[in-house]
Amino acid sequence: MKLAVAIPCYKVRAQILGVIAAIPPSVQRIYVVDDCCPQESGKLVQDQCTDPRVRVIFHEQNQGVGGAVRTGYRAALEEDMHIVVKVDGDGQMDPALIPHFTRAIERGKADYTKGNRFYRPESLKGMPPIRLFGNAALSFVNKLSTGYWSIMDPTNGYTAIHTAVLRELPLHKLEQRYFFESDMLYHLNTMRAVVHDVPMDSVYADEESSLRVSKVLPEFLVKHINRFFKRYVYLYLLRDFNLGSLYSLLGLLLCAVGVLFGGWQWWRSSMTGLPASSGTVMVAALPLIIGIQFLIAFLHHDVERVPTEPLSLDLTDVETGASANPIER
Template sequence: MYRGLSVGVVIPAYNEEGFVGDVICEMPAFVDRLYVIDDRSSDGTWEEILEAAREDTHSDASGDSSTSREDTDRLVADGGTSALARRASVGEPIGRVVPIQHRENLGAGGAIKTGYLAALEEDIDATVTVDADGQMDLSHMPRLLDPLAEGEADYAKGNRLLSAEYRAAMPRFRFVGNTILTFLTKTASGYWKTMDPQNGYTAISGDALEAINVEELYEYYGYCNDLLVTLNVHEMRVADVAMPAVYGDEESSIQYSEYIPKVSTMLLRNFLWRLKTKHLVLDFHPLALFYLIGAGLGAAGAVATGLTMITALLSVGIGVSGSSILLLFVASAAFLLFAMVFDMGEHEHLEMQVR
């Protein structure tokens, strides 16, 4: 346990032979449960998980764990809940390690979802997500858990952009892509102070997991961006915690030609869902109308520009004047700016930064 909280760690693993064993064995002693999910790896990842679980020297170190035998029996019986059973085979715990094997490859987000379902079954107070490739400094885990233990946040995530030192350690191509996705995620989620949304080093409270619909979470690599939008709609407090990353011999499995269009489309869909659900259906706030009017004026300006160019090419004496088009774009920008200002003010109380 950590400061009175039972702690579970979800470790998604796909072809992480040579890495995942070290992550398991180096896990802090205060961690009560390790949900290690093999996402149908084609190498020796599963065997390494089982071997590391048997070698874990901290398996008996958390004797004050609040995880009961009843919780464990419920977790492994018939594969756990029906939702969990459809996704994975849950093995008997080996010490504090619960080995879980997916029935089919579900991706990183799918593995995180499986781990969250398992943590819900055992009523874990705080669930941390850690990659299996060793990029995350486990000694910093208390920094993620402290905001939850102190009741200041419902969700904490690492942020490699808060510190100049940490930013410098990030490869340039990752920094550029991360910066773009940070802005898109700020707009979609409403957490305007939150940065580095792709950081998978996170901690979520049991109450927050109970509040959101885990089964409906996005399962592709943009799962962390999707989760932020869901948390905002449920008025959850988010802590952005300065955190370094460790870059070593691991190779990213992300295919950016597929990743960028999928995540961008998902963020746009989630943005519209947040406006509808939180600011029109559950409660009304003018920021939704400002966003919609601004987007509409911008689209009208784009259409007018296109028609004017076409008529000019065809030498047809009709079209929209340049001043009218400019006015449309200026009005669009003004409405969108007002919407963002409203958005920032509306959600400022849900954000905090830990440097």
């Protein structure tokens, strides 16, 4: 299978040549995307890198890490690559791990792989506490919004994807900035693609990062909530109506009845000064308790529906490695 690497470049002049030099020979193509870098990282690669695999692509305007990766993806699709690995140009991602990211895809066990810095306690050494807290908090919210309940470290940008699946993704709809990786997981789940985590260590050296957890955390939470409701409506109401749909609707209805009836009785008691009877309390509490149980059952159903059959096996002719559906949306 033909492997390609996409490297978004923004303020990585000091690290980019070392990252390219460390990419293993099993990779056939390297796309260096200069995202309007003020340090002219792309020009540096053009002038000093002699690796024939390298193709430098320039953005006239900064599009963010997601926009740069999308450009690399499109280049890989144009040149009929089979797997595209995304590696940052700041030296945080060891290119020697590329075979670990492509192995599950090559063996037909996954459509998309991503790094997980939380797999081993030793891997967290060197991670700044604020990033550790932010990633841990967002990991749980990400499970709700994307439906990948076994996936951790959703903001990890070390990824690999089969181009047969990539062709089916609406690339123009993917987020351009730091929410790109999480948005990718959301879209992959709506396609029912199989995602695997790859254990890796966190590396923090002298790279310059413009990511501020205190700034993006509220933004990420809002977007995750938005993706959860969109995924729910699409997978449980529009595409299918299943037992999970019934659990969720009954749960919400019963919780609403319990809260509204209980609230009305509380207001009535506060106005009259008469305490509610035990029977009234039970009538208010019972729907709420049963409704919560239904919602827990819905979450259990959602966990069991994590995709397990790789899409790439159906979308790709295994013998020839040619895409069965070459039309890019």
